[in-house]
Amino acid sequence: MKDYVLILASGGIDSTACIQFYKNLDFNIETLFIDYGQVSKYQELKAVKLITDFYNIKLRVIKINITKKEIGEITGRNAFFIFTALMSFYNDRGLIALGIHYGTSYYDCSTDFVNNVQKIIDKYSGETIKISAPFIKFNKKEIYEYCSLEKVPIHLCYSCELGKKQPCGQCLTCKDLELIYASTNK
Numbered sequence: 052m053k054d055y056v057l058i059l060a061s062g063g064i065d066s067t068a069c070i071q072f073y074k075n076l077d078f079n080i081e082t083l084f085i086d087y088g089q090v091s092k093y094q095e096l097k098a099v100k101l102i103t104d105f106y107n108i109k110l111r112v113i114k115i116n117i118t119k120k121e122i123g124e125i126t127g128r129n130a131f132f133i134f135t136a137l138m139s140f141y142n143d144r145g146l147i148a149l150g151i152h153y154g155t156s157y158y159d160c161s162t163d164f165v166n167n168v169q170k171i172i173d174k175y176s177g178e179t180i181k182i183s184a185p186f187i188k189f190n191k192k193e194i195y196e197y198c199s200l201e202k203v204p205i206h207l208c209y210s211c212e213l214g215k216k217q218p219c220g221q222c223l224t225c226k227d228l229e230l231i232y233a234s235t236n237k
Contacts, residue, residue, distance in 0.1 A: 053079040055145035056183065059132050060084050060110070062098030063210040063224070064203075065150025065186060068194050070106055071203045072185045073148065081109045083136055087128075088116040091214035098209035105204050113139065129159035133168055133182060137175060144179035147172075154190035155223075162187055191227045 056073045060066045060082035073080050084099045086092045096112065103110040113135060129151060136147045151160040158164055162184075169182050186194050198205050210224045211217040218225035 053077060055079045055142045056081070056148050057136055057140060057145065058082045059136055059147070059149040060099045060102070061150075061210075062095040062102065062208060063150070064191075064198060064205055064208050065152060065194055067102050067150075067203055067205065067208050068186060068198050068201075069148050069150045070102065070108065071198070071201045074106060075201070078146075080106070081111065083139065084110060084112045085132055085135055086112065086114040086116075087131070089212075091209070091211055094209045094211070094214055098207055101207040102204065105207060111139065127159070129157075129164070130168060133172070137172060137180065140180060144176075146181050146183040148183040148185065150186055150194070151184050152186045152189045152191060152194055 054076070056078045058066060058069050058073065058080060060070070061084070066082075070080060070082070082099065082103055084096055086096065089095070099110060115135070117131075129149065132149065133147055140147065151165075153160065165182050165184050165187060172180055172182060186197070189197065195205075197203070209217065211219050212222035212224050213219050215221075220226070
């Protein structure tokens with residue numbers, strides 16, 4: 052029986068890189084998209100559907116309207132995602148994976164965050180469900196390079212926090228993408 056992973060999928064480069072990472076390891080992969088009322092939910096979901104179709108993997112969607120905040124850090128978002136994934140975890144054991152990386156100032160994109168939340172998940176799961184952040188030591192450029200090397204279908208991805216044509220030049224995600232594209236197209 053293959054190892055199981057539930058990947059928190061946003062339609063962006065980071066979560067799509069996670070899919071490729073676990074595909075390379077021959078895991079049984081499912082994805083979970085959480086519509087929490089984000090401005091870009093329609094574009095993100097469209098991208099996630101294209102990506103899961105490309106990889107021929109299962110997609111689950113959960114809708115919870117909790118925020119109207121438009122851009123930037125949403126306090127507790129990744130913790131909320133992980134606990135939502137735990138509540139919808141169908142297997143007795145496996146991984147909950149997310150595409151967080153270093154290079155941001157967000158606490159919930161840090162090794163410390165993963166370790167602290169893992170302690171709680173261990174108590175709930177009897178240490179049978181683990182959080183995985185395979186790109187936690189990568190910056191955004193390194194994830195992009197991984198995607199290029201592994202032929203990840205980044206043309207299917209969507210990452211603008213404002214739900215606009217990307218890169219919009221306004222949100223932090225699009226500003227990161229602009230820097231990556233500029234540095235890789237020299």
